Amino acid sequence: MEIPVFTVDAFTNLPFKGNPAAVCLLDNELQDELYQNIAAEMNVSETAFLTKLKSTDTFSSGARFGLRWFTPINEIALCGHATLASAAVLFHRKENTNPVVVFETLSGELRVRQHGESLVMDFPLNKPEVQDRNKHKNLLKAVVGDLPVQDVYYCKTTKKLLVRLADTCDRSALTSLNPVAETLLKCEDSGKVKSVVVTIKGAPTSQPGYDFFSRNFAPWHGIPEDPVTGSAHTVLAAYWTGRLGKKKMLAYQCSRRGGELELELRDDGRVDIAGRAVVLLQGTLKL
Secondary structure, X not given: OEEEEEEEEEOOOOOOOOEEEEEEXXXXXXXXXXXXXXXXXXXXXXXXXXXXXXXXXXXXXXXXXXXXXXXOOOEEOOOHHHHHHHHHHHHHHOOOOOOEEEEEEOOEEEEEEEEOOEEEEEEEOOOOEEOOHHHHHHHHHHHHOOOOEEEEEEEOOOOEEEEEEOOOOOHHHHHOOOOOHHHHHHHOOOOOOOEEEEEEEOOOOXXXXXXXXXXXXXXXXXXXXXXXXXXXXXXXXXXXHHHHOOOEEEEEEOOOOOEEEEEEEOOOOEEEEEEOEEEEEEEEEEO
């Protein structure tokens, strides 16, 4: 069996920035164990598997595909950067002729369209609920130390804990965080939290005008830090739109690699997440 595979840096226009994903193109479904073995071998935050839904389709002409995402240790229900990477392969390498491609996923249908040099993903908006910070005090201490915390929210759908630092904290406070993955796993072993998203208010009056910044720690998925996380921004967009009074926002996830996301809340209760992507490598898995 030969499987075409690509590596793509998502949410960036520069190589070696953004979030790397592997994208595998499949004619037919595989056994679950093989999906996971391939993802472990690729050893990036997510490996995406794109599958033809009709035998007559090609990756250049098809408008609808199956899409699954695996971290090195498990399958996940929603992944933004690997969806962006998958669309980049279809549009930029396979020259797909459709204006919109549709992915059938564990999170329902996800649509991606081209818009200039960006790709725009139609994603669910996942609203978080306020939390009693005392319920998570050990985990908060492990993630942000003694930095002042303004809000703690939780999204049950994505199992993400959102932590907003006080406005007295600047971007350097966020970038200096260095939580220990093993400590986070010890502080939270209930299965309710699968990642911790730390965020601060941005500086929209300074160029390029970021409305908020974030980082995302997800050792429960085998990812100590996810460099740029589309799924986290389905929660961040829902949180920040009410605080900022804006439906259009520009966000920056300030991991070491870093990446930029354009967000627009839609009238149908979903969110458009736009970004760019760079296809770095093309090869073949021979199994």
